[in-house]
Amino acid sequence: MGLESELHWTCAARTDVGLVRSRNEDAYLAQPERGLWAVADGMGGHAYGDFASAAVVDALAGLPPCASMAGWIEAARERLNGVNLALRAEARTRCVPVIGTTLVALIACGVEVACLWAGDSRIYLYRQGRLQQLTRDHSQLEALRASGVDMASAAASPNMITRAVGATDTIAFDVEELAAHDGDLFLLCSDGLSTPVGEQAIAAALACGDCGRAADELIALALANGGRDNITVIVVRVDDLAGDKTVLNPTL
Numbered sequence: 001m002g003l004e005s006e007l008h009w010t011c012a013a014r015t016d017v018g019l020v021r022s023r024n025e026d027a028y029l030a031q032p033e034r035g036l037w038a039v040a041d042g043m044g045g046h047a048y049g050d051f052a053s054a055a056v057v058d059a060l061a062g063l064p065p066c067a068s069m070a071g072w073i074e075a076a077r078e079r080l081n082g083v084n085l086a087l088r089a090e091a092r093t094r095c096v097p098v099i100g101t102t103l104v105a106l107i108a109c110g111v112e113v114a115c116l117w118a119g120d121s122r123i124y125l126y127r128q129g130r131l132q133q134l135t136r137d138h139s140q141l142e143a144l145r146a147s148g149v150d151m152a153s154a155a156a157s158p159n160m161i162t163r164a165v166g167a168t169d170t171i172a173f174d175v176e177e178l179a180a181h182d183g184d185l186f187l188l189c190s191d192g193l194s195t196p197v198g199e200q201a202i203a204a205a206l207a208c209g210d211c212g213r214a215a216d217e218l219i220a221l222a223l224a225n226g227g228r229d230n231i232t233v234i235v236v237r238v239d240d241l242a243g244d245k246t247v248l249n250p251t252l
Contacts, residue, residue: 006242007180009035009108012211013234014219018192019227025049026190026232027057027101035066035108037234039121041190043100043164052087052101052166059083066109069177073114076105077173080165087166100166103173104135104188106236108180115176118163122194124202125178126185131203134176134186138163182240185209189218192229197221211235 013030017023025042027050040056042049059079066072080103091099102119115123120137136142140160165171185206193202197218205217215235222231 006240007108007111008239008241009033009236010211010239011037011234011236012215013037013232014215015230015232016192016219016223016227018230019223021228021230023050024230025053025101026192026230027053028188028232028234029057029061029105030234031061032236036060036063036105037186037188037236038103038105039188039190039232039234040104040165041102041119041121041192041230041232043098043102043161043167046098046100047094047096048090048099049101051090052099055083055087056080056101056103056165060105066107069107069109069112069114072107072109073116073175076107076116080173081171084165084171085169088169091166098167100164102161102164102190106186106188106234108238111180113178113180113186116173118165118171118173120161120194121188121190124187124189124199124206126187126203126206127181127183129203129207131199131206133199134178136174137161138174180238182238183209184238185211185214186236186238187214187218188234188236190230190232192227192231193218193222193233195229196225196227206235209237211237 009032027040029038040053042053087099102121104117104121107114123134218233
């Protein structure tokens with residue numbers, strides 16, 4: 001039996017409206033049997049954020065079965081570009097400036113994994129006791145950080161996102177690819193988690209290795225720290241059922 005057929009994916013997904021917002025504008029997709037997960041965060045303060053987040057999740061749910069990673073990424077981009085145009089048209093029809101959403105997706109095809117995103121929703125990898133952020137926020141703060149600006153002064157400025165589905169007539173998605181590793185945990189989340197909960201606390205929650213327990217703890221942490229936004233988390237685990245504990249990609 002080939003290595004690809006020995007990998008087993010499990011997950012747990014949770015979402016909470018939080019303690020301040022009146023409605024939940026986040027949406028998520030969790031299909032471990034297909035190797036497909038996504039979190040979308042409707043743009044806070046804009047009209048119809050829940051409509052936008054549901055639209056991108058529905059588009060990804062309709063993807064055909066994975067034949068190759070490159071083909072699946074291209075198909076996802078095509079569908080999401082179509083959603084972007086539809087949201088732009090919907091905003092014009094409803095006479096509102098923007099109907100938009102962030103998006104982060106995790107795609108697994110064999111031992112290959114790809115992260116695809118636009119906005120500031122995130123994917124983290126917890127591997128062998130180490131937490132790593134795989135995505136890079138499309139935000140003003142991240143742009144300032146990359147340019148070498150003093151972050152102490154930059155942190156005082158509003159942190160607006162710089163890319164989102166539906167925000168402009170064209171949309172670009174960043175992609176990061178890697179190989180899966182036995183025991184890996186991936187965390188997809190909206191900024192309702194990543195803003196109030198630091199990486200040390202996130203890593204501690206994931207250390208148990210149990211998807212459901214970790215997801216519950218992460219939601220509880222965000223609520224305990226104010227819960228000012230909608231909170232969505234998906235914890236994904238991969239196990240090598242063949243019992244081969246070797247690192248599939250020792251460089252990451």
